[in-house]
Structure formats: structure tokens, C-alpha cells
Amino acid sequence: xxxxxxxxxxxxxxxxxxxxxxxxxxxxxxxxxxxxxxxxxxxxxxxxxxxxxxxxxxxxxxxxxxxxxxxxxxxxxxxxxxxxxxxxxxxxxxxxxxxxxxxxxxxxxxxxxxxxxxxxxxxxxxxxxxxxxxxxxxxxxxxxxxxxxxxxxxxxxxxxxxxxxxxxxxxxxxxxxxxxxxxxxxxxxxxxxxxxxxxxxxxxxxxxxxxxxxxxxxxxxxxxxxxxxxxxxxxxxxxxxxxxxxxxxxxxxxxxxxxxxxxxxxxxxxxxxxxxxxxxxxxxxxxxxxxxxxxxxxxx
Numbered sequence: 001x002x003x004x005x006x007x008x009x010x011x012x013x014x015x016x017x018x019x020x021x022x023x024x025x026x027x028x029x030x031x032x033x034x035x036x037x038x039x040x041x042x043x044x045x046x047x048x049x050x051x052x053x054x055x056x057x058x059x060x061x062x063x064x065x066x067x068x069x070x071x072x073x074x075x076x077x078x079x080x081x082x083x084x085x086x087x088x089x090x091x092x093x094x095x096x097x098x099x100x101x102x103x104x105x106x107x108x109x110x111x112x113x114x115x116x117x118x119x120x121x122x123x124x125x126x127x128x129x130x131x132x133x134x135x136x137x138x139x140x141x142x143x144x145x146x147x148x149x150x151x152x153x154x155x156x157x158x159x160x161x162x163x164x165x166x167x168x169x170x171x172x173x174x175x176x177x178x179x180x181x182x183x184x185x186x187x188x189x190x191x192x193x194x195x196x197x198x199x200x201x202x203x204x205x206x207x208x209x210x211x212x213x214x215x216x217x218x219x220x221x222x223x224x225x226x227x228x229x230x231x232x233x234x235x236x237x238x239x240x241x242x243x244x245x246x247x248x249x250x251x252x253x254x255x256x257x258x259x260x261x262x263x264x265x266x267x268x269x270x271x272x273x274x275x276x277x278x279x280x281x282x283x284x285x286x287x288x289x290x291x292x293x294x295x296x297x298x299x300x
Contacts, residue, residue, distance in 0.1 A: 003032050005040065011102055012086065021068040021103035023093055030100040033088050034077055041086065042201060042292035044077035045167065048089065061166050062087065064105035074098055080164055082204075083107055083287035107164065107287060155265035156193040162272060163203070163290045170199030170292070171211070179212055183223075187213065188236070188243040190265035191225055201292040203268055204281040207234070222249060225264055232279065234267070250279055 015022065024033075038044055047057050047066060051074055057063050062078035065087035069076075075089040087103045159165075174196060180186050195211055202208040206229045216222035216235055223246075226234035231253035236246040248260045248267045258278055260267055270277050272288035282288075 003028060003036060005036055008033065008036050008040075008102075012104065015102070015104045017084075019064065019067075019105045021101060023091075024100040024102060026099065028100045030075070030088065030090050033100060033102070037077075037079060037086065037088055041079040041081050044079050046076075047078050047087065048073040048076040050075065060164060062105070062107075064107075065103050067105070068103060069101070076101075076103075080107060080289055081291075082285050082289055153266070155263065155269055156190045156197070158269050159194065159265050159272075160197060162269060162288045164287070165197065165290060169196050171196050183213065185223070185238065186243050188246060188263055190244070190263050194265055194268070198290050199292060201290055203272060203290050204285045204288060205291040206230075206281060207268065207271065216251065222251070226268075228279075234264070236264070 011022065011024075034044065045062065047054055047062055053066065053073070054061075057066070062080070062085045065076060065078055065085050066073055069091040072092040073089070074091055076087050076091070077089055078085055078087045083106065085105045085107045087101075087105075089101060090098050091101045092098050174192070176187065176192055191213075194209060198209060200209070200211055208227050208229075210225055210227065213223045213225045213236075216224050216233060221238050222233075222235040223238050224233045224235045228234070233251040235249045235251060236243075237249050237259070238246055240246070244263065246263070248262060248264060250258045250260070250267075252258075262270070271279050271281055272285075273282055274280060275282045
């Protein structure tokens with residue numbers, strides 16, 4: 001059997017939505033399998049290398065992927081994707097033969113200290129969605145907000161928590177002074193922290209975080225900081241002298257604008273968490289996540 005993206009997708013489908021693993025035939029090249037998964041899910045995290053487990057691995061970093069193998073894992077790399085961990089590499093079977101493996105496990109978002117539980121008693125479809133969100137330790141935040149302040153919430157940090165992001169900052173050395181000089185304006189601090197932390201990629205694999213904002217071609221005063229697969233442009237309305245108080249405008253593919261009195265990081269959190277949001281992704285993904293676009297530097 002030839003290893004292709006279709007082959008890998010079929011293998012993952014056979015493992016089902018819950019926990020599962022499979023030993024693959026010798027002829028399956030584990031490096032090719034890792035590269036195919038990296039093409040789909042971004043840069044992996046190495047859990048086990050040459051039989052040694054990374055000491056920082058815990059339940060928030062994919063430890064459940066190692067459970068089927070005990071101390072027999074040789075090399076395992078992992079991806080966080082929606083409500084699942086996906087892993088591949090090599091492990092020894094019970095007879096001691098080293099074989100390629102593919103493994104999946106359930107994933108939950110770490111509980112934030114600020115998380116408030118969702119109340120029971122909601123009826124109908126919306127109630128089902130709220131209960132589903134509660135079941136994976138997420139909240140639907142209140143829709144009120146102190147103007148320009150984010151209600152005292154550090155939304156950039158909140159975004160790290162709800163996506164389960166545990167990797168080091170991917171772009172800590174961005175030259176913001178040079179970029180802001182070129183753009184002719186300072187930029188909001190929460191946007192800078194998102195770029196520094198996550199780098200190039202997309203929230204829930206759909207909302208793409210731009211690494212440098214650009215002026216919307218159809219209107220002055222709109223600065224675009226993200227886009228979507230549905231051709232939506234996520235912008236700031238650059239009014240006033242304080243970028244941290246710029247409101248967000250989402251422009252749809254047909255040119256209609258929706259205004260939100262909040263910053264970029266808060267809007268992303270709400271899109272990922274709130275099934276009632278006009279641009280919700282929460283109705284389509286069980287758990288918020290971030291897909292890095294940067295290719296894997298450590299893969300052959």
C-alpha cells in the first residue's frame with residue numbers, strides 16, 4: 001500500500017473518534033508518514049526520541065498517545081487537532097519488533113482559572129451546544145465588555161489557554177518598530193502577542209492570522225489582521241490615537257461589515273468559544289486549536 005494523504009486519512013478514520021492505535025507494516029516509511037501528517041497539521045511536537053520520553057510531556061502535551069506502548073515507544077511525534085491528539089513514529093510490539101505506528105487519543109482544553117461553568121437547563125439545539133462546550137471544560141463568555149478595556153481579561157493569555165497551546169513563542173523576535181514605521185502606525189498589543197506566540201497559521205484551521213497587517217483595498221481606515229477560508233476579512237477600524245482601543249470590523253465576501261466593540265484577541269476567543277457568535281467556529285469544532293503553517297524544520 002502506498003502512503004498518501006488519502007491513505008493516512010483512511011487510517012485515521014478507521015481508528016475512530018476515540019482512542020486507538022495501530023501497528024503498520026515494515027514497508028510503511030515512518031518518516032514519510034510523519035511528513036504527510038505535518039503537511040496536514042503543521043509542525044509536530046516530539047514526545048519520544050530514541051526511546052527517551054520528553055520529561056515535560058503530560059496530559060496537556062499528548063501523554064495519552066504513549067499509553068498503548070508503555071516503555072516500548074522508540075520515536076513518537078504528536079499534533080493537537082481539534083478534540084484529538086494524533087501521533088506517529090515507531091514503537092516495539094509485544095514481540096519486541098520495532099514497527100511504524102499511528103495513534104490517536106482524546107484531547108481536552110486545560111481549564112482556565114477564569115472559567116465559569118455553563119449552567120444546565122438550556123433547551124433545544126442551543127442547549128445541546130452549550131452542554132457540549134461545558135463537557136470539554138470551556139465557557140461561553142459573557143457578551144458584555146467594558147469599552148476599550150477587555151473587561152480586565154488578558155485575552156491573549158486566554159487564547160493560549162483555550163487552544164491548549166504549550167509550545168514556545170514561535171516569533172519572539174519580530175521587529176515591531178520597523179513594521180510599524182513602514183505601516184505608519186502603532187499596532188495593538190494583543191495582536192503583537194498573538195503573532196509572537198503562534199506565528200503563521202490558522203485558528204481552528206480556518207481563521208488565518210496575518211503576520212503583518214495590510215490596508216483593506218476597498219476602504220481607507222481599515223487595517224486587516226486576519227482572514228478566513230470564507231473570504232472574510234478581520235480588520236480594525238483605525239480610529240483614535242490608541243491602537244489598543246481600535247474596534248474590530250469583519251467584512252464578508254459580499255462587502256457587508258459587522259462591527260464589534262472589542263480587540264483582535266477577544267474576537268478570536270469569542271469566535272472559537274461562542275456558538276451564538278455571527279462568525280462562530282465553535283459549532284464546527286469540538287475543541288479550539290491552532291494549526292501552524294510553518295514547515296517542520298526537523299523532518300528529512
